[in-house]
Amino acid sequence: MGAVISNTAPFWQRKTLAELSWPEWEALCDGCGQCCRHKLEDADTGEVFPTRVACQLLDTHDCRCSDYDNRHAAVPDCIQLTVEKVARFDWLPASCAYRRLHEGRDLAWWHPLVSGDPETVHEAGISVRGELVNEKALGDNAALEDYVEETPWT
Numbered sequence: 001m002g003a004v005i006s007n008t009a010p011f012w013q014r015k016t017l018a019e020l021s022w023p024e025w026e027a028l029c030d031g032c033g034q035c036c037r038h039k040l041e042d043a044d045t046g047e048v049f050p051t052r053v054a055c056q057l058l059d060t061h062d063c064r065c066s067d068y069d070n071r072h073a074a075v076p077d078c079i080q081l082t083v084e085k086v087a088r089f090d091w092l093p094a095s096c097a098y099r100r101l102h103e104g105r106d107l108a109w110w111h112p113l114v115s116g117d118p119e120t121v122h123e124a125g126i127s128v129r130g131e132l133v134n135e136k137a138l139g140d141n142a143a144l145e146d147y148v149e150e151t152p153w154t
Helices: 024-028 068-074 085-090 097-102
Strands: 037-041 048-054
Touching: 085 097
Parallel strands: none
Antiparallel strands: 037 048
């Protein structure tokens, strides 16, 4: 017999990702900024390597998009996460709330919905705060390959 979840449990424990309302879906974003860093895929192995370069719209201190509602105008290939994409994007970091819930795990203690504090994601070292350079700050001759992290995302 499966576990019974009470109606007083948080929405992310009572609903599947597909059942979430838009505000609930958006609230799952922990503000880590990991998905807004540029990534490179090894064509031979399929491994995805994060870089130390942020999307031009990422506020690298707050780890939030500086123009979320209009981001596709400036960054047409910005990814809008959906239930289907979460299931396909194995490059999402293991810490990602969407990935965690998709895999049947609960939100971590540092997630703002659990802690009640948006700073815990930064305090726990999950966010990209202070780790990335904005792509607009790169020199004309800079290449993403020069900013690749050594360890692929798993």
